[in-house]
Amino acid sequence: MSKKTPQAIRGTQDIFGAEAEAFAFVVETFERVRRLYRFRRVEMPVFEKTEVFARSLGETTDVVSKEMYSFDDRGGESLTLRPEFTAGIARAFLTNGWQQYAPLKVATHGPLFRYERPQKGRYRQFHQIDAEVIGAAEPQADVELLAMADQLLKELGIEDVTLHLNTLGDGASREAWRAALIEYFRAVKDQLSEESQERLEKNPLRVLDSKDPRDKPFLAGAPKIDAFLSEEASAFFAAVTSGLDAAGVKWVRAESLVRGLDYYRHTAFEFIPDGGSASAAALGSQSTVLGGGRYDGLMESLGGAPTPAVGWAAGIERLAMLVGAREEERLKVGIAVEHDDLVTAATWAASELRSQRLSVEIVANGSMKKRFDKAAKLNPLYLVSLHLDGEAPSFTIKNPEHSDAYATIKAVLVNAIAR
RNA sequence: GCGAUCAUAGCUCAGUUGGUUAGAGCGCCGGUUUGUGGUACCGGAGGUCGCGGGUUCGAACCCCGUUGAUCGCCCCA
Known part of the structure; x- marks a missing residue:
């Protein structure tokens, strides 16, 4: 019989002391801010039927194709530990008749699971805070959601991150743009990096944020989404940006910012540390601290009626790193x-x-x-x-x-x- | 999935070209002292040097494998 103590699972963390205090501070601040914006608290299952994620995220995405913790339960059903919140919340919205509360503003937080190579700011069991507005088609919903994110970061004392904002347009705009990108990059395919050649087939939007020097020369001349936006899509984006200005949220346009998951439309955004800032140094290569967008197409992929929605999620561990060590309250x-x-x-x-x-x-x-x-x-x-x-x-x-x-x-x- | 670095006491680390019983600081335990207190001093416990093989008269040190951590790529929060 071995006396060896079993080790913790790779990519999991035992959080203690000042780090645990920072973690709690992030969650407590989120809870406080979320109440200011009247987002309702929801508690979600940690696992769902595999198809909930496979259908909503897209079978070909990295998350679904190689990063999920899936297993058959004793009844032979394929289940998956949630790799993100949105799909489960969408499923709950449809199966519980939450349509009656639309537009529904909900917030939650908890552990998520992704089978990835662990590194700084990236774990196999990690934790996010999450906010979603479901059943709201107006740009005002995007603005409010982003204003909440912005206020949260400020209340956490994180000042050196900036909102990077883009639009992917509506479904038609997105498809036209996508086709134009494929056409553009195919012409120079053999000069692109191997990774971008692969991305070109799977997810051509991703080629745009390649860091490979071989791809760089071609990025500037690539077709821009703005040229493919329908009138409605342009107007929508203009309403979002003017709303952000009114709310006092600073933002920059990031034309090459895309989202990894298939269900996004219109607004896409990430809060990213400013170059050379303390936060950028603290996060290393895991630069995005909060990200999300509009996912008007998601409900249909789960068999529901078309339902506009927008949301974001932020990594608690990453936010905790930016908050820094927080001391426990002094003993009385x-x-x-x-x-x-x-x-x-x-x-x-x-x-x-x-x-x-x-x-x-x-x-x-x-x-x-x-x-x-x-x-x-x-x-x-x-x-x-x-x-x-x-x-x-x-x-x-x-x-x-x-x-x-x-x-x-x-x-x-x-x-x-x-x- | 790919590449790189690392792994010695509870913690942070040292260990010179492979050579006696593997060290320090902090922490922990006991004692003394400061005659009233976070000090100082003395002593003690604690390590099969991540794990498994190999080379060698001899391995913490060299080689291979393995596990984990860290950093980057990929992806993402």
């Missing part, structure tokens, strides 16, 4: 129990103080002489010594300059030793 009362006969009194006092919303740590193990030092190292606002004065229980309270809770603590301790 540290009690050094300097004689074993006083443990009961300390337990009673701690219970009493905690019920009055004061955090308490009891130090009652190891050498009695060192307990005070140990309690002092916890850096409490009030450092309490419980000891024997001859035969009689007694106490002292250090750091009395913090007077707000001093009287309370003293009264509790007087009762504790009198018992």
Whole structure:
């Protein structure tokens, strides 16, 4: 029998201490901001039938074709650990009759799973916050959603990221543009990188954000989406941008920004750290911190009625990296129990103080002489010594300059030793 | 899926061209001291050097494999 301790699964994390505090700070801030915009909280299953993702994301996307955690359950049904939120929320919208609440604004957060090579800011089990507006065709929905994202980042103290914005047009615009791109790049196909040659067949829009120097010369001359936008699509995008200006959200046009998943239409966006900024350095190559767009085509792919919708998701780990380490709240009362006969009194006092919303740590193990030092190292606002004065229980309270809770603590301790 | 770097005590690391019982700081445990306290000093526990093979008289060090982490590509949040 082996005594070896099993290792954690590759790409999973055990988050602790300052990092866990930063993680919680991101979630708490998101919860607060989401209420300001009246997004309703939803809790979603962590797994769904595989087809929920396969049909909505597109069979040929990387996520579906090689990154999903799929398995057959005991009934022989193929299930998949959610690789993203949107598909599951769309499924819930259709199966629960949430159409009655449209336009429905919902927010959630939790773990997602993707079988990828782990690296900085990228994990196999990772966590996102997510916001969606379903059943709203107006550009105002895009604006509100983006304004919320912008405010969230500001409240997290992340100032050096910028909204990169693009439009993919409506279905017809997108198809015409796509065809023109294929035609343009096919003419120079043998001069492109191997990766772009492959992308050209699978997802020609992706060629546009290639970083390969062999592709660069051809990117500038590639057809632009703007030339293919229908009148309605142009008007829609203009309404989004003017709305953002009105809301005070700074943005830049990113003509080559596309989305990886098939269901996107119209607005596509990412918040990306500014070049050379502290955030860019903190994130390494995983630069997108929040991304999303409009997915008017998704509901139909799941067998529902055409339903306009727009949403975004942001990686909690990535946001937590930008927020930096956050300290745990300072301990209020540290009690050094300097004689074993006083443990009961300390337990009673701690219970009493905690019920009055004061955090308490009891130090009652190891050498009695060192307990005070140990309690002092916890850096409490009030450092309490419980000891024997001859035969009689007694106490002292250090750091009395913090007077707000001093009287309370003293009264509790007087009762504790009198018992 | 591809490429690169790394893996020594609980943590951060040192270990000189392969050569005796593998070290330090911090942390932990005990004691002394400071006669009232986060100090200083002494002592202690803790490692089959990620794991498995190989080369060698001899491997933490060289070679191969493997697992994991990190960085980049890809993809994405």
